[in-house]
Amino acid sequence: MSLRKAGQDSHGQDSSYFLGWQEYEKNPYHPIQNPMGIIQMGLAENQLSFDLLKLWLRRNPDIVGLKKNGASLFRELALFQDYHGLPALKNELVEFMEKTRGSEMKFAPEKLVLTAGATPANEILVFCLADPGEAFILPTPYYPGFNRDLKWRTGVEIVPMQCSSSNGFRITSSALEQAYQQAQKMNLNVKGVLVTNPSNPLGITMTRSELNHLVDFAIHKNIHIVSDEIYSGTVFASPKFVSITGVLKERNSDNNIWNRIHIVYSLSKDLGIPGFRVGMIYSNNERVVSAATKMSSFGLVSSQTQYLVANLLMDKKFTSKYMEETQRRLKRRKEMLVCGLRNAGIQCLKSNAGLFCWVDMRHLLTSATFEAEKELWIKILYHVGLNISPGSSFHCCEPGWFRLCFANMSEDTLKVAMQRMKAFTHSTTFLLKAS
Structure with a gap:
């Protein structure tokens, strides 16, 4: 890597989002060994159904041992290196995607590209769709890692599209147009819009109306839509999740727009296995699929992971029960957080998905x-001992919003976090009134 690239700050590692993690790692909370430590509420990890996964692994020792009908597959898997991926996994993934989307769409395995997580999936798509100096519009607030994933190596620019609390941070046609005009003023050629649905950090699913605005805009400007649907299986309350593909199907859209719609997905959030690095791109555009498949050779999913995950997804009875139970647990845990914050005099944006609340x-x-906002964040990090993520790190245009994660810790730890928050807000409110 050139020294120029190593020195660039477009990676985003200096954002308060990542700095909070570093402070947590120096002083992590433990109920017995370090009860005064920092509680990690900045990590969107789904650890609520780990017990179910461990149970499945115990019941399937042959699969974990890389065997089929008692015979070892070690040699076959250790030598397999085709970057198209194991057909069995791709078949299972498209079926899993169909089920998560209420079976309203059929997906074809040949249109799917395997990647080592959603991070390279997003980067590969940007490499395929835009040249250095061109741009993608992203609605704010958006995931801080996108500066790294979309810009750092590709040289592509991000044009933020300002969404506000006045309409619950929803996407509007006028905001899309405004962002497009802004890009033109900066002499940037807009190649597409990237949305996260359900949203990180908002924890809300996009409405049919928003998705239709988006499709109309893409047709009008002749640009692409990348829909990052990594949280699609975490929807725990109504309204149900609607994929961009569902809206296109309803509209009976022609091939021209279908060829400019691309989905990014991963099992990191829905199945809670981010360390397995199983991500994918789904596109109707043959040229994109072909180029993305070649580029995926720089970040492949290991063969033993592909084999294990394919067999896990083949167990339809297990995956159905797992998804149902996870959504139930997420809903309960989210309600605990909302209730704890309410007791501390803090409100959240009404949400129905994800592993976090927008506070x-x-x-x-x-x-x-x-x-x-930064002063408040520093106080909460160092004095209250909670690593939460400030809205500015998500490029929110209004100061005072924060993302709090609730699925990466035990119930007891969340209770401690809420007790700390309540004690803090009561003393802060008293001081603000006094001043």
């Missing part, structure tokens, strides 16, 4: 500025 702490700011 309104504007009333705790000393002034309506990002400097005041």
Whole structure:
């Protein structure tokens, strides 16, 4: 890597989102060994159904031991290196995607490209669709890692599309148009819009109306849509998840727009296995699939992981029960967080998906500025001992919003976090009133 690339800050590692993690790692909370440590609420990990996965692994020792009908597959898997991926896994993945989307769409395995997680999937798509100096529009607030995933190596720019709390941070036609005009003023050629549905950090699913605005916009401007649907299986309350493909099917859209719609997906959030690095691109565009498949050779999913995950997904009875139970647990855990925050005098954006809540702490700011947001974040990190993520790290245009994760810790740890937050807000509110 050139020194120029190594020195660039477009990677985003200096964002408060990542700095909070570093502080947590220096002083992690443990109920017995370090009860005064920092509680990690900045990590969107789904650990709520690990017991079910462990049970499945115990019941399937042959698969874990890389065997089929008692015979070892070790040699076959150790030598297999075709970058098209194991057909069995691709077949299972498209079926799993169909089920998550209410079976409203049929997906074809030949249109799927395997990648080592959603991170390379997003980067590969940007490499395929845009040249250095061209741009993608992203609705704010958006995942801080996108600066790294979409810009760092590709040289492609991100144009933020400002969404506000006045309409619950929903996407509008006028906001899309405004972002497009902004890009033109900066002499940037817009190649597409990238959305995360369900949203990270908002924890909400996009409405049919928003998706239709998006499709209309893409048709009008002749650009692409990348729909990152990594949280599609975490929807735990109504309305149900609607994929961009479902909206296109309803509209009976022609091939021209179908060829410009691309889905990114992964098993990291829905199945809670981010360390397995199983991601994918799904596209109707043959040229994109062909180029992305070649590029995927720089980040392949290991053969033994492909074999294990294919067999896990083949067990339809297990995956159905797992998804149902996970969604039930996510809903309960989210309600615990919302209730704990309410007791501390803090409201959240109403949400129905994801592993986090978008939390309104504007009333705790000393002034309506990002400097005041940073001050509050530092206080909560160092004095309260909670690593939460400030809205500015998600490129939110309004100071005072924070993302709090709830699925990466035990119930007891979440209770401790809420007790700390309550004690903090009560003392802060008292001081704000006194001043």
